[in-house]
Amino acid sequence: MAPDRAVAAQARPEQEFFCFRVGELRFGVPSENVLEVFRAGLLTPLPRTPSFIMGVTGHRGEVLPVVDLLRFLSKGEARIGPRTRLFIGVTGSIVAGVVADTVLGLRRIPVSEILPPPLGGDAAAEHLLGVVHGTSTQDGINLLNFHKLLQTARQRAVAR
Numbered sequence: 001m002a003p004d005r006a007v008a009a010q011a012r013p014e015q016e017f018f019c020f021r022v023g024e025l026r027f028g029v030p031s032e033n034v035l036e037v038f039r040a041g042l043l044t045p046l047p048r049t050p051s052f053i054m055g056v057t058g059h060r061g062e063v064l065p066v067v068d069l070l071r072f073l074s075k076g077e078a079r080i081g082p083r084t085r086l087f088i089g090v091t092g093s094i095v096a097g098v099v100a101d102t103v104l105g106l107r108r109i110p111v112s113e114i115l116p117p118p119l120g121g122d123a124a125a126e127h128l129l130g131v132v133h134g135t136s137t138q139d140g141i142n143l144l145n146f147h148k149l150l151q152t153a154r155q156r157a158v159a160r
Contacts, residue, residue, distance in 0.1 A: 020100035
């Protein structure tokens with residue numbers, strides 16, 4: 001008989017994150033907030049939208065706004081190229097495509113390795129759940145509070 005998921009989680013407290021890279025930054029989003037990953041196609045720009053909304057794209061009969069995390073977090077600007085991927089992020093009723101230069105995959109991260117976001121940091125720190133420092137073989141990962149990020153993005157887009 002398999003152990004109950006809650007019991008297993010308490011025995012080895014880990015969280016699963018969808019990890020990806022945009023520009024030089026590595027991010028992780030709780031895996032329950034990611035529905036699908038697909039190749040970036042044509043984007044249709046929208047007038048009078050915040051700069052972090054790159055436009056909209058069609059996917060499986062849905063029209064999705066596409067978010068540039070680098071612009072949203074004031075860390076630069078993402079570029080759409082032939083290898084660029086979008087992932088469909090969801091929280092509550094909010095659904096959006098998010099730009100990813102490279103998909104790093106799903107990672108199970110022990111809760112004990114997640115450090116709190118830096119204090120007194122820039123505005124990006126308010127959208128972090130925490131950070132995981134890298135090892136000698138990989139860089140650290142910024143773990144996003146995706147629910148708060150998408151809610152804030154929606155509020156900024158609607159306020160215009």
